Every structure is written in structure tokens, then in C-alpha cells.
Amino acid sequence: MLNQLSIFDHMLPPSRALDLVAEIKNFADFGQATRCETVGGIPYFINEFWTAGQRQAHSLHEISYRACFKAQLPQFFIERLTKPGDLVLDPFMGRGTTLVQAALMNRRALGNDVNPLSQLLARPRLRPMSLQKVAAALASVDWTCGRIEREDLLAFYHPVTLRKLESLRIWLAERVPLTREPTDAVADWIRMVAINRLSGHSPGFFSGRSMPPNQAVSVKAQLKINEKLGVTPPERDVVAVILKKTQTLLKDGVPSGQADHCLSTGQAWSLTDIKDGQVDLTVTSPPFLDIVQYAADNWLRCWFAGINPEEVAIDMHKTEKAWTDMVRRVLVEQARVVRPGGHIAFEVGEVRGGKVLLERLVWQAAEGLPFEKLGVMVNDQEFTKTANCWGVENGAKGTNTNRIVLLRREF
Incomplete structure (x- = not known):
């Protein structure tokens, strides 16, 4: 069986190699030789x-x-x-x-x-934000100012949810524009969380039932999913979804x-x-x-x-x-x-x-x-x-x- 140093000893200065020997004894630490x-x-x-x-x-x-x-x-x-x-x-x-x-x-x-x-x-x-700061920032959003600009997105979202997402996009554009480095770290965090809640297969997302969130399907494909399941997108609580995901991200410190x-x-x-x-x-x-x-x-x-x-x-x-x-x-x-x-x-x-x-x-x-x-x-x-x-x-x-x-x- 090779010891740990045999793969890394020529990759490190002598002092680091000795540290490595003390830290990890052999490849058996990884389950098998x-x-x-x-x-x-x-x-x-x-x-x-x-x-x-x-x-x-x-x-x-x-x-x-x-x-x-x-x-x-x-x-x-x-x-x-x-x-x-x-x-x-x-x-x-x-x-x-x-x-x-x-x-x-x-x-x-x-x-x-x-x-x-x-x-x-x-x-x-x-630069993670606290749940309290995120909640306070979301309370400052005017959730009534959004207008549905893309009717096709109703394949994913309830009309009330889509209007709230449009309201959030307006609020974010004022605070974290793409054209410069953001100074509002809380808004930057909220945008990140919202981007990752856009579509998925559970109530923890803004959308109705869709594909897993790492790959957005097309509007046409989403309409087929809705038809197959015989459902329309339910209304989601946008603030609650963002706060829940924030809490999950922060749970390990x-x-x-x-x-x-x-x-x-x-x-x-x-x-x-x-x-x-x-x-x-x-x-x-x-x-x-x-x-x-x-x-x-x-x-x-x-x-x-x-x-x-x-x-x-x-x-x-x-x-x-x-x-x-x-x-x-x-x-x-x-x-x-x-x-x-x-x-x-x-x-x-x-x-x-x-x-x-x-x-x-x-x-x-x-x-x-x-x-x-x-x-x-x-x-x-x-x-x-x-x-x-x-x-x-x-x-x-x-x-x-x-x-x-x-x-x-x-x-």
C-alpha cells in the first residue's frame, strides 16, 4: 500500500511534505488502497x-x-x-x-x-447576509409595482407570483445594477437566492412543478408538463421562499x-x-x-x-x-x-x-x-x-x- 506522501511528496516543499505525513498516514484513510x-x-x-x-x-x-x-x-x-x-x-x-x-x-x-x-x-x-438583514430588506420592497411583461412566463408562474417577481426585479435593478460592482450586499444576496428559486419541482420554488432547478426547461416543455399533470402554477409566497432558502444556506454558519x-x-x-x-x-x-x-x-x-x-x-x-x-x-x-x-x-x-x-x-x-x-x-x-x-x-x-x-x- 502506498502512503500518502508517495503521491504528494514531489508536489510540496520538504516542510509541507513533513506536515502532510503527520496529518495523513496513508491512502487507507480513503476507504481502500x-x-x-x-x-x-x-x-x-x-x-x-x-x-x-x-x-x-x-x-x-x-x-x-x-x-x-x-x-x-x-x-x-x-x-x-x-x-x-x-x-x-x-x-x-x-x-x-x-x-x-x-x-x-x-x-x-x-x-x-x-x-x-x-x-x-x-x-x-x-459575504453572507444574516436572516434578519434579508427580512428587513424584503420588507422595503414595493410588491405592487410589477407588471407582467412576458405572458409566456405564466407557464411557470401564477399571475400574482409573476407580478411579485417583476416587482423584485425593479427593486434589484435600482440597488444592484449589472453595470457596476454592487454596494448593497443584502440586495446582492437576495438576487442570488431568487435566481436559484425560479424553477424547480417542489413548493420551495417560485414556479409550479417543473424540472430540477439546475436546468430550466423551455416554455413549450413547461406547458407540456402542466398539461400532463393537469395543473396550473400555484401562487407562491415570494418572501417566504427567499427567507427559507436563506435560512438553509446559513444553517452551517x-x-x-x-x-x-x-x-x-x-x-x-x-x-x-x-x-x-x-x-x-x-x-x-x-x-x-x-x-x-x-x-x-x-x-x-x-x-x-x-x-x-x-x-x-x-x-x-x-x-x-x-x-x-x-x-x-x-x-x-x-x-x-x-x-x-x-x-x-x-x-x-x-x-x-x-x-x-x-x-x-x-x-x-x-x-x-x-x-x-x-x-x-x-x-x-x-x-x-x-x-x-x-x-x-x-x-x-x-x-x-x-x-x-x-x-x-x-x-
């Missing part, structure tokens, strides 16, 4: 590194967003490869999982995403103090706000080829926030070469912003039933750049045989693994 294999010249480390008993993340993470990884993934690397006060970056921040976890662990957070919706989801949870953070909207290969050699650790996951339709998934959230999803320049990479070229541009920028000795954990999941192993394309994209290519960690779920890591079917499509390329910036 880690398998080490070399496939295609790439070293793989395979185990269930975060087990079922460890999957209860902090309540601040309970925000739905499609194609996001669990908080245990960044936590694993942050606690082993950084110390309090270090800078942790995610250039594809999505809902902000890496950043929130970094803040919870007393690290500084840097985030970027081409989708402006990401800032609206991540920023408020880096909040980071000590205001989290030091900087967020930007732009391409992951052009991080102009980040200085050279500033980042200690990057934990990220890029879009996977052409499998996720971000504009279509987020159209309802974009409506509420005042974002035109057609203007969000999210790349759709339909070929392996195009995707590899994008990753190369991202890694060139990472070579600039990550300090010597700093690390990158580049998660690529699985696509196309395991027929395309994206970690091999990342490995290729890193060739010739100033990184040590340390290997690929495969977090293999307990109900999936290790053979599935290489695309072997086990009675089901896909293999349910996280696949993380580990790189260290050369000294």
Missing part, C-alpha cells in the same frame, strides 16, 4: 478519495448549477496544497464552489467566468470575517486582473466539449438577472482538437499567474460514455509548458468497478468518476 497504473505514459492514481460519509458539504454550497463538481473536490486539494491566507483560483468558476470552499478554509479567492451569471451566484456567498476575493468576467485565457506568479493553487473544471448548453439551461435565470444569454460568449468545442487548443491557451495563462511551486488541479470528468478521456488531451496541451505533469487522480465511485476508468462498461453508460490532472509550476 490506491491503485497506481500507467496508461499511455500517464500515471494514474485511482481510489474513492472522498467517500459517501464525506459528501455532506457546507450548506453555503447548496446552490444548483449544471455540470458542477462537489465541494469535496476542491477541499481535498486546498487542505493539502495550501495554507491559510493563500490564493486559490478558479478561472471557470461556475457557481463558485472552489471559491466558497476556499473562503470557508480561510484562503483568499480569485474567480473568473465568461458567464456574468457566475458572479451573481458566487459573490454573495463570499459562515466564514469568519469577510472573505478576501476578486471576481472577474471574461475568458479563462485572459486573466488581466491577476498579477504574475500570484496564485498558489488553481482548482477548476472547463466546459466539456459540446455536452452542456449553458445559454439554454440558464435562460430563465438570465431573464431575471437582465442578462442576454445569446451575448454570453461561451465556447462550444465540437472537436477534440478545438477543445485541446482551448485548454492550451488556458494553461499558457496559468503558467503566468501560478507561482513557482504552485499547483493546478484540472478536473475533466467524463464525456461520451468514457470513449473520450479528456485528461489525455490536457496532458497533451501541457506539453512544453513550465509544468511538472504529476499524474491523474481518478476519484472512482464505490459502485463502479475500476475497469470502468478505461471505458469498460459495467452494466451502465458512463463511469461516474472525477478525473483530475495534477500539474506543478516549475521553479
